[in-house]
Amino acid sequence: MSFDEQSVTSSAPAGPTLLSRRAVLFPDATDDQWNDWRWQMRNAVRDGGRLAQLMSLTLAERAGLEETATIFRLGISPYYLSLVDPDHPLCPVRMQAVPVKDEARIRKGELKDPLGEDPKRPVEAIVHKYPDRVLFLALDTCSVYCRHCTRRRITKGGEAELNKAELEKGIEYVRTHPQVRDVLLSGGDPLLLSDERLEQILTPLRAIPHVEMIRIGTRIPVCLPMRVTESLAKLLRRHAPLFVVTHFNHPKEITPEARRACELLVDNGVPVENQAVLMRRLNSDARIITELNHECLKMRVRPYYLHQMDVAEGLEHLRTPIAAGVHIIEQMRGWTSGLAVPHLAVDLPGGGGKVTVQPDYVVERRPTETIFRNYRGESYAYPEPEETDCTCPYDEVWRARPGR
Ligand SMILES: *Cc1c(COP(=O)(O)O)cnc(C)c1O
Secondary structure (H helix, E strand, C coil): CCCCCHHHCCCCCCHHHHHCHHHHHCCCCCHHHHCCHHHHHHCCECCHHHHHHHCCCCHHHHHHHHHHCCCCCCCECHHHHCCCCCCCCCCHHHHHHCCCHHHHCCCCCCECCCCCCHHHCCCCCEEEEECCEEEEEEECCCCCCCCCCCCHHHHCCCCCCCCHHHHHHHHHHHHCCCCCCEEEEEECCHHHCCHHHHHHHHHHHHCCCCCCEEEEECCHHHHCHHHCCHHHHHHHHHCCCEEEEECCCCHHHCCHHHHHHHHHHHHCCCCEEEEEECCCCCCCCHHHHHHHHHHHHHCCEEEEEEECCCCECCCHHHCCCHHHHHHHHHCCECCECHHHCCEEEEEECCCCEEEEECCCCEEEECCCEEEEECCCCCEEEEECCCCCCCCCCHHHHHHCCCCC
16 A cells, blocks of 8 residues: 555544635735736746645655656745645545656556557647547646646657647648648647637637637646636637536546636537546546546536546556446446436557447347347347448438539
8 A cells, every 4th residue: 555544544524614714825916916826926836845745744745756857847836735645644635736756667668658659740730649639738837737748758858849840830730731620729728828829829820721629738727726717718719619528537626716707618618528547546437437427417528538547657546447437337338317427538558549448238139130238238139131231322412412
């Protein structure tokens, strides 16, 4: 057991202490300051010494802070820190924000570039792995450095120099590759850019005729919800169709502030999706994922992927067996709204891309029928039709229509 959790098994109940965490941690902050994202960034906790002044740390955390200090960035916004349970090292917010000793241990087989992206970077800012879409690395900084980050070779600083010239080259790459109809801005967290800088990336991208849609991968609604202002929401809406893809991992992160941020985006016409990462002992339980996705849907955020943890350096302690994820999906499908059931995705180590896994409901395939089990384990037959020609003759006409 790597956490010295024995000492804290009888922790105080979470509720009332958490409500006053802001007052305890940042007693001098006015409401105006607290709600100002730039104040939050200026006051983010960026070293172990400062963190130790603000909360009592376990031995594993103290060792983690020390041993990862030179390897990965540390950064926790005051807002996200105020969600940390100071009495329990396995608090899901704490586990995502505070490094532990295990993170400094790189196991055999773990990769610096687990998704094999670097060979697929024609220019610094672009990862082009799939036929019709690219990942656009817009910024290498974050409001909170997730302890489970899979792209920390980029966010650790230094390696990806995402300066103005590199961004220009990224835009030029998209412009000269007509097969790219979907651009996923990521990083780092692109919404840490000022409205002005963001506009300078979105406007030229939007002007490219073959770019049908834009997505922005961001943890801002989770870690720095005050960044979502009316003017940001309106800016994003102007570049529609643009989807915000965010990253809530536990229902504890869905606070009134986070809800306000997501609802402001959706109210302004910006659809929001959620990608969660499955993490051992943090959210590796069907009840947690179900509650998380119900809470997302209540604020009109659509659950998208549930990611199997990548085989990235220092993350072994957070990885779940594949079967655990499949079991979670199995406990959701049929039992709750289909909209709440995510796709379980495994991004294959070495660059194979994402594949999805699901419980197997097919019991037997016969020429005339397929035998299924349903979510309750009951058996049902689906009869095959007599005719099997699936070509669509009108498609010729449709494809030849004028103006296409
Ligand atoms: C995940 C990912 C995408 C987007 O994949 P979707 O399945 O379309 O959401 C695009 N490019 C890269 C490199 C990715 O890792």
